[in-house]
Amino acid sequence: MAHPKKPAKGLLSLLNDVVNFSRVIKCRRGQRVLPCIFFPVIWITNQCNLRCRMCDQWKTKASKELSREEWFAFIDSVSRMQAKVVVITGGEPFLRPDLFDIIRYIRSKGIGCHLCSNGSLLNNIAIVQELKNTGLNSISISLDSPDAALHNAIRGVDCFDQAVGGIKLLKAIAPEVKVGINCLITRLNFCNLDRMVPFAQSLKVDQIKFDLVHTNLMHRNKPLESFAGLTFMPQDLPELEREIDKLIVACAKSRLLTNSRTFLKGILPFCRKQSNKFKCYAGYFSCAVDATGRVAPCDNFEGRESLKDKSFEAIWNSEQFQAARQKVKDCQEGCWDSTHGEINIRCSLRGWLKEAVQIIKEQIFYL
Secondary structure: OOOOOHHHHHHHHHHHHHHHHHHHHHHHHHOOOOOOOOEEEEEOOOOOOOOOOOOOHHHOOOOOOOOHHHHHHHHHHHHHOOOOEEEEEOOOHHHOOOHHHHHHHHHHOOOEEEEEEOOOOOOOHHHHHHHHHOOOOEEEEEOOOOOHHHHHHHHOOOOHHHHHHHHHHHHHHOOOOEEEEEEEEOOOOOOOHHHHHHHHHHOOOOEEEEEEOOOOHHHOOOOHHHHOOOOOOHHHHHHHHHHHHHHHHHHHHOOOEOOOHHHHHOHHHHHOOOOOOOOOOEOOOEEEEOOOOEEEOOOOOOOOEEOOOOOHHHHHOOHHHHHHHHHHHHOOOOOOOOOHHHHHHHOOHHHHHHOHHHHHHHHHHHO
């Protein structure tokens, strides 16, 4: 028998989202500081054990990362500011020894926690059991193809079996943790991309998200020539369009939580350098904090102020950060990735109306 309170709870959550989105929209329109931060994304470490072709994160020079206590202070701040979900990424988060303590602290504040990992260190029963004990809500693992050789070629290290093994362990030991797959769409793997959907279903995961390879955001400092073979050429776009259409059909038939249809349909216009027609809400709905504590509206900008010097509230309300928000409004990059792009879709009236069901499903996954 279905629990009678679930529909009411889902409706209440949806109505709360409407209120939150309207507040974000009004503050951006009026150039006012929103007193809340709903979706902070934190790069908990710069260390990484992979050598992904599209990423130079592993080349980042050693620097003094925030301590556990400094991350705790940040979590205290975002808790007071009504954060809904803290997203932890890197680098590879599992290389940080105090990762589990930080997740536990986030959850102790009643905030949802989502973890992004390459999965290569999860093929270990003790680590998965420890992760289960933190109360983590959800985790996404990077997998770019059902073919091990192709995935490994993109990631630069033989890591396919470890990632798949980690997913299987998570489902066996910590079934309460929602598990997703992040698949990067590149020129190397876009043919028959729809095969990823049944592959994800065979692993019994809850979500699969597709993201387009990009040369800005966290990869903005990587030389453009190093993306050769990964980014799409004009002659590739007709075939890419066919593959995206096949992917949309496969996703629609699947039980999995996937990207919004609006997002998937927007990939081709973005590749053709056409406007995506969605305003950016980075610095209002979300923000980015790097491993050294610098806070920026998103990972396309360098943070000018650091948590080592000021509290998060002080930075969020500062004139300098407000100036950074203005730079976001003036930005012409037109990012189309599954974090910024999807948030911007949600913050538009037409996007919200189209994706209301998707929003409810995401509440279940992340919270």
